[in-house]
Amino acid sequence: MCFAPCIYTELEKSELISAALHNFKEEVVGYHTRIFEAACKIEPDKAALDKDAVVKEYLKKNPTAKAPQKDLEDAVTRTRVDCLRTSALLKSSAFVEECEWRLVLPVPLDKPPSSMSNPPQFRVGRNTLIPFIAHPIDKHSNSHVPLVDVILGPGSDENSLFAAERFLKSQGLDVIPRLSKVPYRPS
Numbered sequence: 001m002c003f004a005p006c007i008y009t010e011l012e013k014s015e016l017i018s019a020a021l022h023n024f025k026e027e028v029v030g031y032h033t034r035i036f037e038a039a040c041k042i043e044p045d046k047a048a049l050d051k052d053a054v055v056k057e058y059l060k061k062n063p064t065a066k067a068p069q070k071d072l073e074d075a076v077t078r079t080r081v082d083c084l085r086t087s088a089l090l091k092s093s094a095f096v097e098e099c100e101w102r103l104v105l106p107v108p109l110d111k112p113p114s115s116m117s118n119p120p121q122f123r124v125g126r127n128t129l130i131p132f133i134a135h136p137i138d139k140h141s142n143s144h145v146p147l148v149d150v151i152l153g154p155g156s157d158e159n160s161l162f163a164a165e166r167f168l169k170s171q172g173l174d175v176i177p178r179l180s181k182v183p184y185r186p187s
Helices: 012-044 045-050 051-061 069-087 091-100 158-170
Strands: 001-004 101-104 121-124 129-132
Touching: 012 045, 012 051, 012 069
Parallel strands: none
Antiparallel strands: 001 101, 121 129
């Protein structure tokens, strides 16, 4: 689970995506380096040669030295999860004034939704289905929801504002919602 601010600038988005891919790259580079070092222990003169060629030749002669498929699959899965978590935080710079934070919940990629304790649900949007995971606000716990502002997205109207305010009050939250200033043009 991750509670983090949305990212709006292209530079920050690029840095976040690079960080998500970094661990996978490090695992692959580490494996490649270990194979190269193993080849050089057997034949020290190989250290001066092209690293890729040395690794390829060593793996051809020693097929059992290949990384177990499970290790690579695990690295790909971790990278996929990191990328999904990251992508949930990326937002168009047109919405920067919202200063939105998102709670990103883990969704197991290898299990069917029906086996999850809190499976995804769907609501009808204007022209699409919108997935969500219902997560109750526990107003009776000792921990308080750090909610200080609610901005309703573009396309919301006074009815949405009224409904949001009533919902927040029903949850024991004393926050007055407001409409986004971002213009909305439906396509």
